[in-house]
Amino acid sequence: MAAFLRQGKKIVAIGRNYADHVKELNNAIPKEPFFFLKPTSSYLPSGGQVLIPRGITAHHEVELGLVIGKPGRDIAPADAHAHIAGYALAVDMTARNLQDEVKRKGLPWSAVKGFDTFTPVSAFVPAAAVRDAQNLALWLKINGALRQSGNTQDMIFAIPRLVAHISSIMTLEEGDLVLTGTPSGIGRIHAGDEIECGLDDPATGKELARLQFG
Amino acid sequence: MAAFLRQGKKIVAIGRNYADHVKELNNAIPKEPFFFLKPTSSYLPSGGQVLIPRGITAHHEVELGLVIGKPGRDIAPADAHAHIAGYALAVDMTARNLQDEVKRKGLPWSAVKGFDTFTPVSAFVPAAAVRDAQNLALWLKINGALRQSGNTQDMIFAIPRLVAHISSIMTLEEGDLVLTGTPSGIGRIHAGDEIECGLDDPATGKELARLQFG
Ligand SMILES: [Mg+2]
């Protein structure tokens, strides 16, 4: 599934899954997971250039991505990891000013999350290289300054619950990417900024993935 | 692009594009088009069985689908038809009770539109078989009783404008399906109902597509 960028059909992105991020946007802690879809046409491989349309306030949200390796519907939490071929580090770029507007109007989120280049993503990390996906450090720097720094152990809903919830509604297919939510520290990206993100195993200090874009 | 069902990566669905339907749901006439994404895992080929989850009020919305044949970004309205390989008749099934809730809360629409089997779709109709896509009759019957009957000439935003709008945000790719909105008459489908839909050329009386599901 190293080819998920080319072959995957959907990106399912979880919202509000870290308590400190929920607070920074003045939202309520969700009682169950919720998600939105991003188009795979929004992928930006590491090293690329994010395109911020005129009039858009573009925010970064660094997130752990799950790459689905085995299709499934109604996946039990205990079986979730058998469906995950590996991981990727991704940024869920968001047109925050438009999102504020559609939330107020009760309109869909697809456009505000779906612009071309709005899902920068790292290379594939095989599951075998990851000791514990629920204890990974993820961070994001803009022009060298640390802006986001979290750990996947702080998710409100853990990975097995996310996979079970999504697959209770729609079949997860080979190559689909699940974005698992962002820790706090989200903020604006301006044209010309250099963004660098990393996914590390805090137990070993090993870097698992690195993602850079301009 | 007869293989769009298997090969297509996204379904982009326009909301509120027929004035009589906008009124029946007490919404305002939009000033510009808006859309949401449905996953391709929601396709149900004609002859299949729609699965209505427990507790869900499932509504039918019969719609003309545009099958993209040539990829493009920022497509000019005058070029839109060059990107359309053909058409399909589809039903945008909607969990209306959940949609009312997410609209109230400002949450995404992806789940309420994205259940497996929530996009029944006909066979592919090549563009060459269609004289004027902006003058097609579309209808839906439940157990033999006519529930929806509209004409694509009543769209608020015509096909070239829809293709231009979507592609100003995200690249349209080969095999993508654009759903163009539903005329009035939407309503509930119950388990055991037999649904039949048709797409006709009113100028010739010719049937272009037929879609049935249970
Ligand atoms: Mg949405």
Ligand SMILES: [Mg+2]
């Ligand atoms: Mg996010």
Ligand SMILES: [Mg+2]
């Ligand atoms: Mg619809």
